[in-house]
Amino acid sequence: MRTQPPALPRFYWTCVRERKCCAVTILTQVLNGLQLGSIYALVALGYTMVYGIILLLNFAHGDIIMVGAYISWIVMSQLGLNPVLAIVLSIVGCAGLGVLIDKVAYQPLREAPRMSLLITAIGVSYFLENGAQLVFGADAKVVPEYFDLPSMSVGGVSLSANAIITIVVTAISTIVLTILVQKTKLGKAMRAVSEDMGAARLMGINVNNTISFTFAVGSVLAGIGAVLYSMAYSQATPTMGIMLGTKAFVAAVLGGIGSIPGAVIGGLLVGFAEVFVSAIGLSVWQDAVVFLLLIIVLVVRPTGILGRPMTEKV
Amino acid sequence: MAMLSVSDLAVSYGAIKAVKGISFDIDEGEIVTLIGANGAGKSTTLNTIAGLIKPDSGSIKFSGEELVGIKPHKIVARGLALCPEGRRVFTHMTVSENLDMGGYTRTDAENKETLELVYEHFPRLKERMNQVAGTLSGGEQQMLAMGRALMSRPKLLMLDEPSMGLAPILVDEIFEIIQALNKNGTTILLVEQNANMALKVAARGYVLETGKIVKTGTGAELLVDDDVRKAYLGG
Numbered sequence: 001m002r003t004q005p006p007a008l009p010r011f012y013w014t015c016v017r018e019r020k021c022c023a024v025t026i027l028t029q030v031l032n033g034l035q036l037g038s039i040y041a042l043v044a045l046g047y048t049m050v051y052g053i054i055l056l057l058n059f060a061h062g063d064i065i066m067v068g069a070y071i072s073w074i075v076m077s078q079l080g081l082n083p084v085l086a087i088v089l090s091i092v093g094c095a096g097l098g099v100l101i102d103k104v105a106y107q108p109l110r111e112a113p114r115m116s117l118l119i120t121a122i123g124v125s126y127f128l129e130n131g132a133q134l135v136f137g138a139d140a141k142v143v144p145e146y147f148d149l150p151s152m153s154v155g156g157v158s159l160s161a162n163a164i165i166t167i168v169v170t171a172i173s174t175i176v177l178t179i180l181v182q183k184t185k186l187g188k189a190m191r192a193v194s195e196d197m198g199a200a201r202l203m204g205i206n207v208n209n210t211i212s213f214t215f216a217v218g219s220v221l222a223g224i225g226a227v228l229y230s231m232a233y234s235q236a237t238p239t240m241g242i243m244l245g246t247k248a249f250v251a252a253v254l255g256g257i258g259s260i261p262g263a264v265i266g267g268l269l270v271g272f273a274e275v276f277v278s279a280i281g282l283s284v285w286q287d288a289v290v291f292l293l294l295i296i297v298l299v300v301r302p303t304g305i306l307g308r309p310m311t312e313k314v
Numbered sequence: 315m316a317m318l319s320v321s322d323l324a325v326s327y328g329a330i331k332a333v334k335g336i337s338f339d340i341d342e343g344e345i346v347t348l349i350g351a352n353g354a355g356k357s358t359t360l361n362t363i364a365g366l367i368k369p370d371s372g373s374i375k376f377s378g379e380e381l382v383g384i385k386p387h388k389i390v391a392r393g394l395a396l397c398p399e400g401r402r403v404f405t406h407m408t409v410s411e412n413l414d415m416g417g418y419t420r421t422d423a424e425n426k427e428t429l430e431l432v433y434e435h436f437p438r439l440k441e442r443m444n445q446v447a448g449t450l451s452g453g454e455q456q457m458l459a460m461g462r463a464l465m466s467r468p469k470l471l472m473l474d475e476p477s478m479g480l481a482p483i484l485v486d487e488i489f490e491i492i493q494a495l496n497k498n499g500t501t502i503l504l505v506e507q508n509a510n511m512a513l514k515v516a517a518r519g520y521v522l523e524t525g526k527i528v529k530t531g532t533g534a535e536l537l538v539d540d541d542v543r544k545a546y547l548g549g
């Protein structure tokens with residue numbers, strides 16, 4: 001069991017110093033990038049959906065993941081219950097928390113200026129972080145492995161089962177989300193509300209419920225992200241949502257905030273950038289490179305990779 | 315009993331009083347028009363009836379039931395639809411998705427039926443079913459906005475300046491459709507700057523001036539009224 005984020009394989013040493021650069025190491029790194037990128041993508045999807053519908057940068061989104069990780073810890077470590085139950089409760093708990101935050105903190109501010117909403121989101125974020133610190137303490141809690149998964153070995157290459165599960169779950173979640181938004185009645189209502197709230201009301205759409213539903217969907221993704229993150233890093237801390245949330249936010253902006261495929265592309269880009277930088281031995285630059293990437297994209301293409309021009313409300 | 319009966323309705327935006335105690339009613343099967351200059355309070359009146367704005371005072375009775383205080387999505391479900399000023403179609407969604415949204419309060423089976431009816435009135439929408447609404451011409455967008463409002467099967471349809479920004483030939487077409495809808499049993503409350511056309515199709519009209527109703531009569535009466543002619547019909 002790990003208590004620290006796993007050290008990435010020392011690509012730099014084997015590949016550059018010892019000149020043993022081989023397909024296997026590259027494949028492993030690609031898998032690492034995809035795994036990390038998938039988690040960012042799931043979290044970025046939550047940011048992008050909430051921004052798309054009420055133009056709110058929901059700063060509390062990362063902290064919802066933190067709560068999800070603690071739920072897994074409580075269920076497995078404290079109560080000694082089934083890991084499947086831990087997964088379900090983490091996801092359901094995140095969804096419930098997301099909706100609760102919307103109803104209690106954001107819904108009363110629907111007609112208020114966007115700045116009030118933004119400041120409220122920051123407040124909710126602090127509330128969750130400090131609340132968690134009060135309840136659980138500042139030290140890291142170890143989230144047990146959900147399942148005892150062996151590494152798979154394919155043609156001499158050992159593939160981490162966690163990585164593969166993460167990638168597959170993210171791919172499925174993205175497809176399901178796309179179908180939900182594009183094809184279902186509720187999904188269409190979400191798009192209608194995001195484009196013109198007043199006109200949506202005139203259609204008979206219950207705007208508040210549609211927004212709450214959006215929070216629920218984004219938070220389910222956060223819950224899935226919490227489980228996948230706990231699988232990779234096995235720990236929960238009150239502040240874990242900050243960096244994760246910030247990077248996923250960068251991913252959402254990179255891809256073009258409001259865009260679902262954009263969030264996935266942005267998430268994968270951020271994941272790859274981080275893995276690449278630490279693979280060449282520059283892991284101290286791991287966080288900086290993410291923000292560098294953001295600055296470059298914002299200078300070259302301010303709306304992000306798949307974003308619409310800012311004159312339109314997404 | 316009137317289908318819609320508005321009494322002493324007053325609406326303000328902050329300190330600005332936009333509607334200052336107006337009363338009017340609409341009987342089933344009528345086309346009634348509300349005419350008036352820019353800023354007279356026409357859109358404010360319609361938006362308030364639709365539930366988008368809360369009035370300061372007054373009452374709005376629809377089929378005898380009070381609408382003030384009821385959420386807009388519930389008002390639509392009761393059979394009162396507003397086709398808003400400036401069309402406000404969902405530009406990123408396709409024509410058929412826009413129409414789906416119009417039928418949000420109805421069942422799929424009902425929508426399938428209504429859709430046929432809407433396409434009958436607006437064959438051009440059927441041809442452009444899968445086109446993204448933002449790429450439609452202004453006239454087509456207006457037709458979509460009207461079709462979308464019809465999808466909720468309204469007993470009373472409120473139209474806010476349906477002819478705005480359209481070429482004369484399209485204006486004629488829109489007014490023909492309004493009359494056809496009315497013949498098919500839809501009661502219509504029409505707000506227009508094109509007072510001439512509106513008064514010609516309307517059974518009755520109300521003239522709104524800076525938030526107050528200053529005149530009322532049949533369409534024919536108002537068309538020949540000196541004050542109305544001077545103010546709204548260009549002589």
Ligand SMILES: Nc1ncnc2c1ncn2[C@@H]1O[C@H](COP(=O)(O)OP(=O)(O)OP(=O)(O)O)[C@@H](O)[C@H]1O
Nearest residue numbers: 327330332350351352353354355356357358359507
């Ligand atoms: N959202 C708003 N905030 C503040 N004032 C408003 C708002 N909407 C309308 N008003 C004011 O209320 C008054 C009535 O406006 P309204 O839109 O109802 O007029 P109208 O008769 O529909 O005009 P038009 O023919 O130009 O559409 C105007 O003085 C307008 O400036």
Ligand SMILES: [Mg+2]
Nearest residue numbers: 356357358399
């Ligand atoms: Mg108006």
